[in-house]
Amino acid sequence: MSEKKQLSEDILLEEVTSAEYKYGFTTKIESDTIPKGLTEKVVRTISAKKNEPDWMLDYRLNAYNAWLKMDEPDWANVEYEKPNYQDVIYYSAPKQKPVLDSLDDLDPEMKKTFDKLGISIDEQNRLANVAVDIVMDSVSVATSFKKTLAEKGIIFCSISDAIKNHPKLVKKYLSSVVPVRDNFFSALNSAVFSDGSFCYIPKGVKCPMELSTYFRINEAGTGQFERTLLIADEGSQVSYLEGCTAPMRDENQLHAAVVELVALDNADIKYSTVQNWYPGDKNGKGGVFNFVTKRGICHKNAKISWTQVETGSAVTWKYPSCILKGDNSIGEFFSVAVTNNLQQADTGTKMIHLGKNTKSTIIAKGISAGKSNGNYRGLVSISKGATNSRNFSQCDSLLMGDKCGSHTFPYIEVRNKSSQVEHEATTSKVGEDQIFYCNQRGIGTEAAIALIVNGYCKDVLNQLPMEFAVEAQKLLEISLEGSVG
Amino acid sequence: MGLINEIKNYSDKKNLSADKRSALDNFLENGFPTIKDEEWRYTSLKKTISGKYSINAVGRDVTKKEVEKHSLGLKHKIILVDGFLISKPEIKNISISAYSEFISNTNEALEKLNYSLAKNGYTISVHANTTIEEPIEILFFNTVENNFIQYRNIITVGDNSQVKFIEKIQNIDCDNVFVNSFTHINCESNSKLEFNKIQNNTPNSSLIDTVDVFQKKDSVSNINTLIFGGKFIRNNLNFEQNGTNAESNMNGISVLNKNQLADNHTFVDHKSPNCRSNEMYKGVYLEKSKGVFNGKIMVREDSQKIDAFQSNNTLLLSEDATINSKPQLEIYADDVKCSHGCTIGQLDKEALFYMRSRGIGKEEAQAILTYAFASEAINNITINKVAMLAKKLLINKLDVDLDHNI
Numbered sequence: 001m002s003e004k005k006q007l008s009e010d011i012l013l014e015e016v017t018s019a020e021y022k023y024g025f026t027t028k029i030e031s032d033t034i035p036k037g038l039t040e041k042v043v044r045t046i047s048a049k050k051n052e053p054d055w056m057l058d059y060r061l062n063a064y065n066a067w068l069k070m071d072e073p074d075w076a077n078v079e080y081e082k083p084n085y086q087d088v089i090y091y092s093a094p095k096q097k098p099v100l101d102s103l104d105d106l107d108p109e110m111k112k113t114f115d116k117l118g119i120s121i122d123e124q125n126r127l128a129n130v131a132v133d134i135v136m137d138s139v140s141v142a143t144s145f146k147k148t149l150a151e152k153g154i155i156f157c158s159i160s161d162a163i164k165n166h167p168k169l170v171k172k173y174l175s176s177v178v179p180v181r182d183n184f185f186s187a188l189n190s191a192v193f194s195d196g197s198f199c200y201i202p203k204g205v206k207c208p209m210e211l212s213t214y215f216r217i218n219e220a221g222t223g224q225f226e227r228t229l230l231i232a233d234e235g236s237q238v239s240y241l242e243g244c245t246a247p248m249r250d251e252n253q254l255h256a257a258v259v260e261l262v263a264l265d266n267a268d269i270k271y272s273t274v275q276n277w278y279p280g281d282k283n284g285k286g287g288v289f290n291f292v293t294k295r296g297i298c299h300k301n302a303k304i305s306w307t308q309v310e311t312g313s314a315v316t317w318k319y320p321s322c323i324l325k326g327d328n329s330i331g332e333f334f335s336v337a338v339t340n341n342l343q344q345a346d347t348g349t350k351m352i353h354l355g356k357n358t359k360s361t362i363i364a365k366g367i368s369a370g371k372s373n374g375n376y377r378g379l380v381s382i383s384k385g386a387t388n389s390r391n392f393s394q395c396d397s398l399l400m401g402d403k404c405g406s407h408t409f410p411y412i413e414v415r416n417k418s419s420q421v422e423h424e425a426t427t428s429k430v431g432e433d434q435i436f437y438c439n440q441r442g443i444g445t446e447a448a449i450a451l452i453v454n455g456y457c458k459d460v461l462n463q464l465p466m467e468f469a470v471e472a473q474k475l476l477e478i479s480l481e482g483s484v485g
Numbered sequence: 486m487g488l489i490n491e492i493k494n495y496s497d498k499k500n501l502s503a504d505k506r507s508a509l510d511n512f513l514e515n516g517f518p519t520i521k522d523e524e525w526r527y528t529s530l531k532k533t534i535s536g537k538y539s540i541n542a543v544g545r546d547v548t549k550k551e552v553e554k555h556s557l558g559l560k561h562k563i564i565l566v567d568g569f570l571i572s573k574p575e576i577k578n579i580s581i582s583a584y585s586e587f588i589s590n591t592n593e594a595l596e597k598l599n600y601s602l603a604k605n606g607y608t609i610s611v612h613a614n615t616t617i618e619e620p621i622e623i624l625f626f627n628t629v630e631n632n633f634i635q636y637r638n639i640i641t642v643g644d645n646s647q648v649k650f651i652e653k654i655q656n657i658d659c660d661n662v663f664v665n666s667f668t669h670i671n672c673e674s675n676s677k678l679e680f681n682k683i684q685n686n687t688p689n690s691s692l693i694d695t696v697d698v699f700q701k702k703d704s705v706s707n708i709n710t711l712i713f714g715g716k717f718i719r720n721n722l723n724f725e726q727n728g729t730n731a732e733s734n735m736n737g738i739s740v741l742n743k744n745q746l747a748d749n750h751t752f753v754d755h756k757s758p759n760c761r762s763n764e765m766y767k768g769v770y771l772e773k774s775k776g777v778f779n780g781k782i783m784v785r786e787d788s789q790k791i792d793a794f795q796s797n798n799t800l801l802l803s804e805d806a807t808i809n810s811k812p813q814l815e816i817y818a819d820d821v822k823c824s825h826g827c828t829i830g831q832l833d834k835e836a837l838f839y840m841r842s843r844g845i846g847k848e849e850a851q852a853i854l855t856y857a858f859a860s861e862a863i864n865n866i867t868i869n870k871v872a873m874l875a876k877k878l879l880i881n882k883l884d885v886d887l888d889h890n891i
Binding site: 075077384397399400401402403404405406407408409410411412413414415416417418419420421422423424425426427428429 | 523527786787789799801802803804806807808809810811812813814815816817818819820821822823824825826827828829830831
């Protein structure tokens with residue numbers, strides 16, 4: 001046993017060291033990209049480079065052909081210059097960042113942010129890509145995680161590996177929740193996705209840890225077109241965290257990810273996201289376009305809970321949804337979306353009630369500051385067969401400054417007489433009396449705002465795994481810095 | 486498409502002015518809105534416009550008896566038959582005349598169509614500093630079967646004036662009439678307007694009713710929409726507040742059964758600071774009826790200190806009834822208080838049980854609770870005769886005999 005452990009440690013050690021080493025020859029790696037633009041040849045090249053089986057190539061080509069016939073959606077309440085899809089490189093070797101000699105070389109602004117978030121030095125090194133000796137501690141942690149997961153029969157690997165090693169599962173569930181033709185971006189993603197995560201929790205297994213923890217240590221850049229497929233078999237349970245509170249600077253302007261969750265009978269999935277992509281500078285220059293399709297399907301008695309804290313990206317287009325197919329299934333959506341400067345977010349959820357006695361809860365909190373615009377767009381659809389269903393939605397918006405905007409677009413469709421739907425939305429600003437109250441007691445205006453905002457978001461932050469809740473709270477403070485006055 | 490061709494044929498024969506021609510071409514380019522159009526996603530015009538229609542046809546006169554039968558019996562009556570003004574009251578400081586051409590700068594397809602084809606309607610101007618105590622009844626009678634008709638109306642309420650209207654469209658000896666009505670209302674400074682729309686037409690009638698209200702400072706406008714009869718009803722109610730301290734209030738009640746469809750689109754554009762809006766729409770849907778509600782509140786940049794409230798409550802009383810609701814807020818100013826609430830549900834089972842355990846029959850108990858549900862909106866109507874009529878129609882529609890007089 002210990003030998004095995006030693007071995008896997010060695011492999012990991014080697015992997016990491018060689019990876020670090022490779023970064024030294026950046027020019028060489030950069031040559032391993034394919035020309036700009038998207039053609040059938042490019043799709044074939046991507047598939048070939050990844051040594052994919054034929055069915056996967058067919059899948060990609062099918063998606064590519066569907067994409068050609070689709071138009072980019074323009075119904076969202078956001079304005080941006082549409083990317084030129086023929087000016088994007090669709091395959092490149094893992095993301096590269098300049099290697100720093102020590103944290104002292106790091107952009108002081110970035111360092112300040114790290115400190116404020118309370119991220120440990122080790123992790124700071126990793127996130128900032130500082131060339132350091134391997135931190136033994138985290139390696140051993142990672143390997144022990146791997147072992148625990150394997151013992152339980154949990155498959156957790158990259159989607160490329162899953163295509164090779166678990167083709168049956170991938171074939172069965174890939175695009176079962178988000179069809180290839182679902183929308184423009186999902187078709188694009190299906191054609192060219194570079195990599196992503198695959199997770200399978202076997203019957204009756206309770207995942208012993210937040211998969212987030214593992215993620216934070218092992219996660220490498222997954223690139224522009226990320227694909228995630230998470231399957232919770234009957235009676236299983238898992239909590240998964242995607243993203244990171246640390247600011248992510250990325251050269252790729254366009255991100256079009258697809259996340260699919262499958263909760264079989266009695267399964268329970270909790271999916272949390274903290275998104276902090278580069279939002280562009282104060283004048284709205286640069287910044288990431290985040291166009292994500294996230295959807296989960298609940299079978300009988302299953303539950304899917306989405307929690308998201310969105311603070312980054314120049315433009316966000318994202319609607320994590322639940323299809324409540326099975327009777328008694330439950331869907332939840334908790335969201336905090338913060339926009340500052342010139343950021344734009346159009347985000348919300350869809351709760352599609354198909355089964356009997358299905359329940360859904362939506363709590364969406366928007367905060368707009370600077371010249372930004374935040375939108376909540378949601379759908380609650382109760383079909384004829386979804387008798388005795390229940391929905392509660394609450395979307396609140398907080399406005400800071402007189403140049404920002406906050407909008408709500410809820411769609412409610414009910415087709416039977418035994419269901420109940422409640423929806424409420426409010427828009428207001430941080431009360432002057434509240435700030436005055438804090439000022440009076442010696443709390444500065446900025447700190448007072450942070451306090452009030454945290455209180456306002458509490459319902460959502462409470463849903464996050466502990467360590468991220470703390471970081472997310474600080475992240476809110478940072479995102480709203482300088483928006484007062 | 487039947488109606489589109491009729492419109493083309495009709496307009497080819499007419500000598501339209503350049504403006505009207507360009508508006509019509511503009512309409513014909515895209516035709517009638519379809520469910521692919523965001524504002525029409527839940528409401529399909531397909532069936533309505535596939536029928537065979539004559540356009541702006543004129544029929545017979547109506548008798549005094551017929552007028553009496555359909556009027557609320559108020560002193561002041563404006564009567565229009567197939568769109569033509571045939572009778573008007575003489576009231577001091579108020580001028581009433583037939584249709585006069587005016588341009589509106591909306592971009593709605595149906596408004597463009599209305600502008601290019603309209604020949605009928607009314608023009609009302611209430612002079613400044615006039616208070617008219619007695620409400621004015623406006624009765625539109627249609628007498629031609631399979632007619633597609635445009636009403637184009639304009640109301641101006643002068644500075645410091647107060648006036649109340651009740652508008653009703655009634656088919657006589659005909660059923661399938663498609664009305665496309667457009668009403669432009671100017672509320673001048675410190676004026677007060679109450680406008681009641683009673684929509685209780687024959688079972689196969691179709692109606693698209695657009696009302697645009699433009700408000701100046703300190704003005705108050707109350708628009709009440711009561712929907713009971715008709716097959717297809719689409720209301721577009723738009724307010725534009727162009728002065729401080731303006732107030733817009735709207736109440737709506739829809740009680741539908743059979744295959745009826747009622748679509749209420751409201752839009753309040755808060756363009757000035759220190760304004761208010763209150764909106765309450767109640768819907769009761771029986772049998773296979775379908776309801777649509779789309780309430781939009783827009784607060785423009787620099788329109789600070791806005792209070793905007795909106796509520797939409799729906800009772801679905803049948804397995805086959807449908808409601809699609811879309812309350813919408815677009816806020817570009819920070820010092821505002823805006824909220825919307827939307828509920829969809831059933832009658833409280835415990836309340837029903839309470840009544841039944843005291844010997845009140847099931848249907849009657851349901852009716853009492855439904856009545857209570859709708860009353861909140863009915864109670865905002867200040868004209869007693871209109872409120873009473875609404876109550877009566879509600880009870881009739883619920884098909885119960887309440888022996889006590891509510």
